[in-house]
Amino acid sequence: MVDTIIEEQSTEAQNTEPLGRIAVLGYGAGHMLNDITSSCWFTYLLLFLTDLGLSPRDAAIVMLSGQVADALTTIFSGELIDRFGHFKLWHAGGSILVAISFSSVFGGCVPCEIMGISSAILQTIGYSLFAAIFNVGWAVTQVSHMSMVNCITLNPTSRVSLTSCRNAFTMVANLSLYAVAFAIFSIYNAKAYSDIKLEYRWIAYLSIFIGCCFVIVFLICTKEPELRQNRPGESKISWNYWFKKTLYFQVALVYVLMRLVTNVSQALLAFFVINDLGMPQSSKALVPAIIYICSFIVSVILQEVSWTGSRLKAFFISGAILWIFSGSGIFVLPSSLHNTMYIFSITIGVGNALMMVTGISMQSMLVGKDLNGCGFVYGSLSFLDKLSCGLALYALESDQGSTHIRSLTVHDSYSITRFGVGLFPAACALLSALVTCTMELEETSSKQLAEPLLV
Known part of the structure; x- marks a missing residue:
């Protein structure tokens, strides 16, 4: 009995040692397929569908169908992963489904081709079907990948470093997408359907x-x-265990608000810079590229920090404050000063990285050593994230171009897009910062990475 206890203590001590460079970089690369397809999904899906002739409301329905499918899948995949484990197997299966289905999301309407009819209703159904299939695979990959963080290491700093590296690869994925899109748009310059x-x-x-x-x-x-x-x-931890924790609801609310900030602003950014600010077409790629470059740099730097609960809160609140000022500035930004958007792109990029890295790391701190319940935590929070983002984008996009709220001056009006890119994210960032202030996170100290990545 004593030998068993000593062996368990030795194993736990070994698993609290900081991770090496290869382990961190290898893990970070695992979400690249999800990230690059997700970037394409949020940046270009609505543009693609409206270019094909669908109304903003129908395009919003397609995105909502995918978000709902994603939300429901996260719950079931989290439960199955907690029950059976095999993270890499789930990850590989989800990645295969994403790879097979994603091209059809941006392809033709399969039901229309089969039935020989090209109505708006049938197009909406066809694109919604493949959007749902794509998001099922995406959700399985995401939950399995995020759940691995707590099971790879018990070292708090290494856990944040894994999340930070994952976020850095997210920025690489976004920049890769915009490079690909810029090349393709330059080659084809398409006008026909x-x-x-x-x-x-x-x-x-x-x-x-x-x-x-x-x-x-x-x-x-x-x-x-x-x-x-x-x-x-060890038996699987029941759902009630998490629902009795105040921290679970705090982390859930902060995570959902953080995702609303990043996803809603990203989805409407292209519309805003072109329609509201009157910037050149190149700004559709340049503005988001600046955002992701800044996020990438900050994400890499954050991997070198030794993390505690108070530092997580401080860095998250700092990112939220940047977004509050950026969103408020964007909301009142006149088209005559549209070049100021490039400055806001820098502050948004830094704010996104600070909020994303620390916000996701809060989930890891919530799970702690309760490894047999990590799938439910990541799955349930992703469920709330996908459903809220889908509903928010549907509400905003379905009214796009039809609803305007008069400003305090008589010369201008505030479009729904301006609300979606400016005021809405700023309000979500403010609320998330207030909730973060009420959190009580564990003050654990840990060593930095065994091999710093910035060498």
């Missing part, structure tokens, strides 16, 4: 190829977490 479909299909194909290369790196460099394998006798 068939050419528009071909443009986006090539963007989808190249995005899938890039993402799959990184998934292979992840599967080779990342081992199935030993911490989970060493606990076969």
